[in-house]
Amino acid sequence: MSLLGRIAEKTSRLSCLRLMSVYPTHYVEPIVQKYKQLEQKNDLSKLYHVPIKAAVNKSSDTIFHDDTKHKMINYITKKGNSALARTLLSKTLELIKRTQTEHMNLAKGEKTTINTNPETLLKQAVENCRPLLQVTAIKRGGVTYQVPVPITTKRSYFLAMKWLLEAAREKERKVSLPEKLAWEILDAAHGQGRVIKRKDDLHRLCESNRAYAHYRWS
Amino acid sequence: MRVPGALFAARGRAPQSEKDVPFQEILPLRLKNTVSGKADSGSDVACLQEMGVLFACLKDNEFVEKYCHKEISQFQNCYKCYMDRKFEAKKTVNQGIVQPGSNLNYKQLNKYMRRYPNPV
Numbered sequence: 625m626s627l628l629g630r631i632a633e634k635t636s637r638l639s640c641l642r643l644m645s646v647y648p649t650h651y652v653e654p655i656v657q658k659y660k661q662l663e664q665k666n667d668l669s670k671l672y673h674v675p676i677k678a679a680v681n682k683s684s685d686t687i688f689h690d691d692t693k694h695k696m697i698n699y700i701t702k703k704g705n706s707a708l709a710r711t712l713l714s715k716t717l718e719l720i721k722r723t724q725t726e727h728m729n730l731a732k733g734e735k736t737t738i739n740t741n742p743e744t745l746l747k748q749a750v751e752n753c754r755p756l757l758q759v760t761a762i763k764r765g766g767v768t769y770q771v772p773v774p775i776t777t778k779r780s781y782f783l784a785m786k787w788l789l790e791a792a793r794e795k796e797r798k799v800s801l802p803e804k805l806a807w808e809i810l811d812a813a814h815g816q817g818r819v820i821k822r823k824d825d826l827h828r829l830c831e832s833n834r835a836y837a838h839y840r841w842s
Numbered sequence: 843m844r845v846p847g848a849l850f851a852a853r854g855r856a857p858q859s860e861k862d863v864p865f866q867e868i869l870p871l872r873l874k875n876t877v878s879g880k881a882d883s884g885s886d887v888a889c890l891q892e893m894g895v896l897f898a899c900l901k902d903n904e905f906v907e908k909y910c911h912k913e914i915s916q917f918q919n920c921y922k923c924y925m926d927r928k929f930e931a932k933k934t935v936n937q938g939i940v941q942p943g944s945n946l947n948y949k950q951l952n953k954y955m956r957r958y959p960n961p962v
Contacts, residue, residue: 756896756907756914774889774921824905831897831905838887 651675656683692747699785700801715802717742720809749812753784753819757830762839771840772830787819788812875959879948888924892917 654676655661661668682694693713700709720742728738739745758779759770775783792805811817896917899910907914935947946954 756917757893772893774893774917776925827900827905831901834894834897837890837893840887 647677651677653677654679654683657685690743692750693743695781696746696785699789712802712805715800716805716809717746719802719806720745723806723810745813746809749788749809749819750781750784752815753787753812753823754780755783755823755826756780757827758783759826759829759833760840762836764839769836769839770829770833771836772833773840784819787822791818791822873960875955877948877951877955889917889920892920 652671652674655664656679683689697706697709697713700712702709721740724738724740724742724745728740731738739748755775757772758775760773761768762771763769788805788808792801792808795804808817808819812819892913896910896913899913900907903909935949938950938953
């Protein structure tokens with residue numbers, strides 16, 4: 625093992641390549657969905673002689689596959705029980721559908737303005753909960769400051785989904801998770817609720833600490 | 843005038859013998875083969891002005907993001923451009939492309955001095 629590590633280090637030092645990567649840099653990503661292949665029919669001839677990476681295990685061509693939903697299932701999962709997480713999210717989306725349908729039936733006019741699609745409501749909730757900045761603890765001269773730092777897109781999506789789940793899990797223990805999560809998603813999709821307040825509190829904290837913004841290093 | 847001063851006036855003080863006080867090398871008397879990169883770290887703080895403008899807009903509008911679309915997009919574009927530029931610079935440094943006459947990065951200097959150290 626030490627010999628292999630030394631050989632890898634020597635080779636990587638000489639050739640400046642990442643040896644641990646599965647694919648070289650000239651491989652292109654696969655186009656999994658068939659409708660995307662049909663959309664880019666004219667450009668497919670350029671890919672005849674270009675090596676293509678293998679498709680990821682979780683990628684799918686079905687219309688029920690969605691990246692946000694898939695990532696939400698991953699965050700709900702505890703102890704590797706993905707089947708339970710998928711069931712919980714299905715119940716959540718079903719509850720959202722039933723609630724919005726009931727609101728649509730109870731509304732006198734303006735029936736068409738109520739959105740009953742739970743997937744778009746989930747995406748809307750996650751978009752509404754994404755923060756713009758976060759605070760980082762930076763120590764200068766023995767004092768630890770909370771410095772506002774711009775956030776990356778992936779990190780903001782992660783924080784949004786984590787906050788939704790945390791807000792759902794810390795409510796009443798006797799109420800099941802799909803009900804709590806459905807209410808949190810509906811509140812966040814309409815721009816209210818505890819997760820929106822948490823994001824606003826983070827923004828206010830960043831604004832109050834704006835004087836320390838130059839302490840960060842990037 | 844005291845007598846000992848008068849007796850020694852012709853000779854003055856004798857020079858210090860080097861064997862009595864041997865030379866000690868407290869710090870090494872040769873240059874290192876590395877260059878520290880600490881001076882570069884604190885100089886480039888990105889997107890401070892856009893962040894200030896964003897905070898002013900958010901404060902004016904009670905932290906509702908609906909009214910601050912322009913500032914938000916400016917701030918996010920600034921940070922994205924900064925990260926892209928940083929990534930490209932890091933890739934250039936790792937590829938080892940060096941132009942003569944330009945200021946070398948500390949990593950490039952360390953790489954050169956690892957290959958051609960100071961003669962001992």
